[in-house]
Amino acid sequence: MNSAFAHKLAPFLSFTVLVLIWEIAVRFAGLDSHVLPGPSQVFFSMIELIKNGAIFKHTVASLFRVTAGFYLAAVLGIPIGIILGRNQTAALIFNPIIQFLRPISPLAWIPLAMLWFGIGDKPAVFLIFLASFFPIVVSTTVAVQSINPTFFYVAANFDFSRAEVIQKIVIPAIIPAIITALRLTVTIAWIVVVAAEMIAVQSGLGYLILDARNGLRLDYVMDGMIVIGLIGILLDSIMRRLGRIESAAWGIRQP
Amino acid sequence: MGHIQISGLNKEFVNRRKTRREEDLAPFGQTVPVLEDINIEIEDGEMVCFLGPSGCGKSTLMRIVAGFDHQTSGSVIIDGKAITGPSSDNIFVFQHSGLLPWMTVWQNVELGLRKIENQDEKCEKIQEYIEMVELDGFEEHYPHQLSGGMLRRAEIARALVVNPDILIMDEPFSGLDFLTHMKLREEVVNMHQYLGKTILIVTHDIDDALVMGDRIIVFSRRPSQIKLNRKLDFSHPRNFFKKDTELAKLRDELFFMLGVNYAV
Numbered sequence: 001m002n003s004a005f006a007h008k009l010a011p012f013l014s015f016t017v018l019v020l021i022w023e024i025a026v027r028f029a030g031l032d033s034h035v036l037p038g039p040s041q042v043f044f045s046m047i048e049l050i051k052n053g054a055i056f057k058h059t060v061a062s063l064f065r066v067t068a069g070f071y072l073a074a075v076l077g078i079p080i081g082i083i084l085g086r087n088q089t090a091a092l093i094f095n096p097i098i099q100f101l102r103p104i105s106p107l108a109w110i111p112l113a114m115l116w117f118g119i120g121d122k123p124a125v126f127l128i129f130l131a132s133f134f135p136i137v138v139s140t141t142v143a144v145q146s147i148n149p150t151f152f153y154v155a156a157n158f159d160f161s162r163a164e165v166i167q168k169i170v171i172p173a174i175i176p177a178i179i180t181a182l183r184l185t186v187t188i189a190w191i192v193v194v195a196a197e198m199i200a201v202q203s204g205l206g207y208l209i210l211d212a213r214n215g216l217r218l219d220y221v222m223d224g225m226i227v228i229g230l231i232g233i234l235l236d237s238i239m240r241r242l243g244r245i246e247s248a249a250w251g252i253r254q255p
Numbered sequence: 256m257g258h259i260q261i262s263g264l265n266k267e268f269v270n271r272r273k274t275r276r277e278e279d280l281a282p283f284g285q286t287v288p289v290l291e292d293i294n295i296e297i298e299d300g301e302m303v304c305f306l307g308p309s310g311c312g313k314s315t316l317m318r319i320v321a322g323f324d325h326q327t328s329g330s331v332i333i334d335g336k337a338i339t340g341p342s343s344d345n346i347f348v349f350q351h352s353g354l355l356p357w358m359t360v361w362q363n364v365e366l367g368l369r370k371i372e373n374q375d376e377k378c379e380k381i382q383e384y385i386e387m388v389e390l391d392g393f394e395e396h397y398p399h400q401l402s403g404g405m406l407r408r409a410e411i412a413r414a415l416v417v418n419p420d421i422l423i424m425d426e427p428f429s430g431l432d433f434l435t436h437m438k439l440r441e442e443v444v445n446m447h448q449y450l451g452k453t454i455l456i457v458t459h460d461i462d463d464a465l466v467m468g469d470r471i472i473v474f475s476r477r478p479s480q481i482k483l484n485r486k487l488d489f490s491h492p493r494n495f496f497k498k499d500t501e502l503a504k505l506r507d508e509l510f511f512m513l514g515v516n517y518a519v
Binding site: 150151153154156157158159164168169172173175 | 341
């Protein structure tokens with residue numbers, strides 16, 4: 001068989017098998033739909049959610065929060081990472097604080113987030129920001145510190161100014177590492193948004209799941225999970241595409 | 256311009272490596288003398304080849320002359336002025352490619368011409384030097400798409416386009432295949448005769464030094480001192496296998512000096 005064709009077919013095949021096993025398990029184990037709804041039931045309720053537009057409303061709400069929090073984290077985190085990577089004194093002062101805050105789960109911030117930002121989008125955006133900020137700062141710092149020192153000698157040899165060193169050496173040198181970091185971080189942000197939406201908001205996929213659970217509609221819960229998974233794949237592929245831009249990848253073709 | 260006066264130069268390193276790789280290296284935290292009382296005067300336009308055992312400090316001396324590193328004591332004076340740091344009068348060609356991998360050949364050569372306002376003049380100059388090193392047609396290639404020899408050529412073009420007084424080449428032919436090595440060596444000799452710049456070349460290859468150098472300087476093991484400082488008054492192209500018996504004799508002598516008793 002043509003291998004390119006096989007590569008495209010394989011994911012569909014594995015999903016079909018997954019759905020089949022799911023259907024068989026539900027039918028033959030005689031599980032109640034309150035414990036595990038079957039694929040067909042989940043499918044029809046998904047159509048219901050699409051028809052009344054609820055799924056779109058919640059997806060857009062979640063995507064907005066992720067975008068805002070993630071964007072803020074990147075806009076602040078990348079420059080801070082560059083400063084920490086270039087300036088040893090700054091790194092000595094701020095690294096311990098960052099390393100201390102980094103392992104604290106964003107979910108542990110929920111009480112404070114609600115206290116500071118009340119209810120609505122703000123606390124959720126704040127939590128996503130926290131979840132993305134530290135990984136971005138740390139990856140950027142490491143990327144800057146591992147730039148080949150030869151490039152800085154070249155810059156000095158051709159009389160680069162400080163701004164030119166950042167613009168022509170540091171930023172292009174770290175772009176591949178940054179794209180990888182953003183790709184990993186957007187996944188974390190997407191995981192956190194669901195948890196963040198289980199508190200203090202009336203929209204979003206996390207809210208949809210919590211609300212459906214309270215109404216004992218496990219089929220809606222699973223619809224929410226499916227959309228979360230699909231959007232996760234989509235976000236990852238968008239970030240991967242960024243890495244293929246020729247100048248970002250130094251002209252190296254990436255898979 | 257490109258006269259270099261090195262006087263009474265000493266360089267010490269502080270050993271920051273916890274494990275001792277070599278017997279003669281000082282324990283952690285102590286200083287290791289690398290260069291000891293180096294005195295060299297290099298004329299404007301001279302091509303000087305530096306030979307010596309590995310780790311003897313040749314590259315360190317080059318980095319000091321380029322302004323990347325500082326001597327512990329002594330002085331390096333270029334055209335009457337003590338060096339204060341790197342400058343584009345004094346370009347270093349790196350052993351492992353110093354081309355910026357995220358820029359094309361064209362953009363790399365353009366690095367030193369950033370201050371030229373006139374676009375036409377700039378393009379013309381870049382094109383001229385790219386053609387000089389026979390890389391026309393590869394302007395839009397990225398470094399990873401070039402062979403080892405082409406990488407060196409591109410870097411030489413980038414160095415020459417700023418019209419420096421001094422060119423410092425750290426093992427410019429290492430890692431190249433034999434024929435590329437020979438061809439590039441010939442081109443550097445031609446380039447030197449044509450442009451007449453001061454060129455300092457660090458090499459492990461005795462034949463490179465004999466074929467190219469106006470002068471050969473041999474360093475001893477660390478702490479390095481100058482073992483030999485000899486002018487080579489032979490015309491180019493040089494060939495020690497046939498004609499210049501004096502050159503052949505010197506070759507044997509150099510092999511012996513560097514610890515090889517039977518030269519090939």
